[in-house]
Amino acid sequence: MTYCVAMRLSSGLVFVSDSRTNAGVDHISTFRKLHIFHQSDERMLVIQSAGNLATTQSIISLLHRRCLDPERENVLNAASMYDVASLLGETVREVIARDSGANQGSMTDFSCNLLLGGQIKGDGLRLFHIYPQGNFIEATHDTPYFQIGESKYGKPIIDRVLTYNTPLEQAMQCALISMDSTLRSNLSVGLPLDVMIYPADSYSSVQQHRITETHPYFAMISKGWGEGLLSIFGQLPPLKLD
Template sequence: MTYCVGLRLNKGLVFMSDTRTNAGVDNFSVTRKMFTWNTPGERVITLMTAGNLATTQALVSLLDERSKATAERNPTLLELPTMFQVARLVGATLKEVIEESGPDGQEASTKFRASVILGGQIKGGKPTLFLIYPEGNFIEITEDSPFFQIGEAKYGKPILVRAYDPDMSFEDTIKLLLVSFDSTIKANLSVGLPLDLQIYEADSFKVTERPRIEADDPYFQHISNSWGEALRTALAQLPSYQAD
């Protein structure tokens, strides 16, 4: 399983993904799920993936291979003029990979399902995010739905819904996402550290930060411990139930 979040702020975009993959309860490994293509001064495109590992790796490899422009295959994701058209290309490529992986029909194809968060900015447009489904169709971020999650989303969603503010700083957004991921990690063994983080400042057309948050990261440990203590304190301060 996986947990990835893409979140839009007034300042730009923030992406975070875990790196755990598993083929059973005793077979865990670390695999990157966040990928970026950057033409400085012109575009930044970031992809996060969840689902069948063979499918997501094939998707990224195809997109990367096809980003090298050729006379036979134009335009590429580094040439398309809008993020909407990039989303169409990624959706079509994902659908192509899944269909080729399941030659025996829909039942086989479902075993190779994957979903994608696509985000970034192309000069002339605004920073945006798309959620792309296995069928190749997609939706774009809105003010009413300012973030997307893929993978094991349910445990980390409540804090995002309650605390998100479009005017948040990047620093506070990272804190918010770490709480969301900490809640998910504690609730589901198939999501785990290290975490990949990427910040994109609007109109910069460059990746400003791509640290990896390891399990022994002092700030993550402080957030995790402090959040647990804060929850216990808040619960203790709530009025006790009184039977009628």
């Protein structure tokens, strides 16, 4: 499993991904699920992936390889974020068709989900969720975030806290708390985390970090949040049902 969340806010984008992959509970490993395509001062694209690892790795490899051929439309020369999302959708369909075509009747799930967030000069900040079918939806003011993978444990806190105008630092705190709840409840989601804040119009990936078990801030808010929850639970008014 996997948990990735991306937020498209008035002042920028926020991304948090775990890195655990598993094929059964006895085959667990660590793979990065946050991928960056960057063209200085012109475009910043962040792709997060969930699903079949062979599928998502192939997609990222093909996207990279095709950037070497400027004659062909690729993620580094596509005119808009919408065009990049379309390209991703096509690549999803291509890889899934290739791998599942050779395995008709197999029970293997070759599907994947992608989140694509970023900015291309002349286009605003945009965030898309690309489905296994290759079609996609876009985040809006009303629904400024998407999740892929194990989304349920970490959804309540986002729904309570996040709005389109939440500042980027607070949004990252919210995403980290959401991830912390998920890490506690689902063994198939695991550290380290890959996180990134993208301030609008910066075309920069400097605010990218890896959070491991010894990361002092993550440990601190994880502990602080847990203690805070217990404290407000302890302050609930005495039960009165009748």
